[in-house]
Amino acid sequence: MTPEDGLTRREFFKYLVVGGAGAVTVALAVPLTGYFLSPTWQKSKNPSIAIAHTDEIPVGIPTFIRFEERVPDGWLVNTQSAGVWIVTPDGTNFTLFDPHCTHLRCPYYWDSEKDLFQCPCHGGEFDIHGNVVGGPPPRPLDQWEFTIENGEIITSGKIIKG
């Protein structure tokens, strides 16, 4: 067989070496890459817990509720403190606001004199409905998904972006 007819023996062996090395590399690279990138597509699995009773939330006054939650953290389950602002205009409809400013995630507070949520970091201001009324925040306050069962406000902390 001449080179003009097709593969020489040497060329065939070259392809065998390169192909073999390539096959082993790909066979390993696929699972190793998937393994390494795994955290980017893992969904957080915070359990839903009851954090407050509807009776505890005064009408028209934003109330900060602190609670402890057990959160999976890798192979551990950690108990950590968390908090959320709960607002109700009528005792029937509720909104849970994530306690971090949508500008740069500073914790904000309720200013009862101004009747506004006030961020101490850069002067961001939100009304009782979570809408931006002053300062640099780019969007309204984020909210948490929740349900109410037998008067208990139950949430997993899953965020709905404002």
Next chain:
Amino acid sequence: MADEKKGWLEERLEWKKPLEGFLYRPVPRKVGWLYTLGSATAVVFVIQVLTGLFLMFNYSPSPDHAYDSVNYIMTNVTFGALIRSIHFYTASAMVILILLHLARVFFMGAYKYPRETTWIVGVGLLLLVLGMSFTGYLLPWDQRAYWATNVATGIAGEVPLIGTWVQKLLIGGTEIGTVTLTRFFTFHVMVQPLLIAALIGAHVWMVVKNGISAPPGLMKLKLTQGKSEKQAYKEAYDASKQGGEKFFPDTLSRDAVVAVGIVAVIFILAIFFPHTSEAPADPTSTTYNPRPEWYFLFFFEFLKMFPGSLEPVAAVLVPAVAFLVLLGVPFLSKGVRREWGKRRLSLSIGGVVVVGLLIFEILGAVSAPSRQVSELTPLQIEGQRVYRQVNCAYCHTINGIGGAVGPDLSNIASQLTPDQIKAYLSNPNSMVPNTLHPKLQFTPEELDGLTAYLSTLGAAVSYTPEAPVLFEQHCSTCHMINGKGGTIGPDLSSVGSRRSATFLEAFISDPQSSVPGASMPAFHDTLTQNQITDLADYLYSLKGTTTTPTPTTTPTTTPTTTTPSAAAQLYTQDCAVCHGANRQGGIGPALTPGTLAGMSEAQIASVITQGSGPMPAFSALSASDVSSLVTYLKTVQP
């Protein structure tokens, strides 16, 4: 542009010439497939480094977290189970390949001039690879890992004079624990791999420097007047490369085929037979059967030949001498000549050693205790872990252990269904308003595990009406239930208080798999799997009629007035099948006043109530029955 790029690098690094020298060097003729073993070993080492590195992203080397972090890799990380299994199987592949490579080099005499140093470095690599198997084995921190390390470090402690010191150095203290794990981890991921990489580098450099050895058939030395053997060797070696192939791509193509084949086998094993952990390490276990990994079975068998005071000889002296001899092979097997006919003694000794090792390996495989049949499923084990972690025992009792604030949970599964248990754990108030039971926030996985575990406690089992019939047809010749049946095997009237349904099922199917040496025949060919499960459930339901399970504490009462006839009956009923009708031993040891002289009554009672090794726990016996039996065994001659 490409030429400029090459020129730019070449100008600065001059990389082409050394690389081409390496790749296109001539190789002797007839270098065949056996010569791929060395590169195959290097390829699997690279696989181990890569998979091990990625496993490190999610592994925590502390006794509190090691098991859970491995479980996390197996269940929560994409391809985690695959990577872990590849790492496990590749470890075995590495041992196999390095031994085959060593054998090939030995039998072809390739350790002789000028490759003596290559051999010495290779033996060093063998030692390091076996060391990797040893240090890596502990890391999953399951029962297998803990107990195998316990035995192996115990052997290290047998070294005369310095044994205790060596053992402390290995363990990092007096007990296997936190310091041991971090120590083994550091050795396994840093010290040993770096040493192996360095020695591989030296080994490959030496192979390139001296050339790949020619097969012995091509190395017939032409010795003439005035020519030394070394000169004759050089001439013969140069001649062997005439008309030979180039390393790349000819020789390397075979390496590539073998590498692909090995990787394919490893992937098939890892995908279809993923490696899983056993139960979490339990240093207090009295029933676990440590079994060495397959590549140490020959040593396990060899140790049995040297009982008692001779054990250090087998455990330390012989292996040390063996490694020194291995290291010294190039100097013990002198001369340059490699022709088959000139090495009859070396080849014979090598053959005897290989055959001997194989025989010991097979004997070890046949006689080693089988892997423990777990009494609980992985989910139930997880639940047991949650029970411990949340400290439920502060308020609740299970089998006599725990507090009395809340109800006894020993038989909770006979009172509540799994759904009820789960609902209660999720929200106690929903089932029992104003209960004192705290509302604990379990994750879904913890809830499932705890429910599964609690559902094993006193669970009512269901069996079909066929089960008692099956017992009568296949079992009653040897076994008795409630006074009806044979006495060849143990009385099974209360077997359900000692063994789980899982264990009974495995035992009925193949007794040897659970208790090597058991005289009961296997029923996996006689009965269908459904019949075996049914029979196991029926036997599990037999908890005994008059006695309740005693707490796992040794009786402290002084021996009561012995009632030999009652104690003798008890012995015949429950013990004779393993310890002999005349107490002279059988599957279990002899139980005479003489053989039991070294054990206190409390120790014997503990073995009876808690079991030991393959012996089951007889926790259903009352304290007075145990006491009578102990006194009978210690004082009455057979």
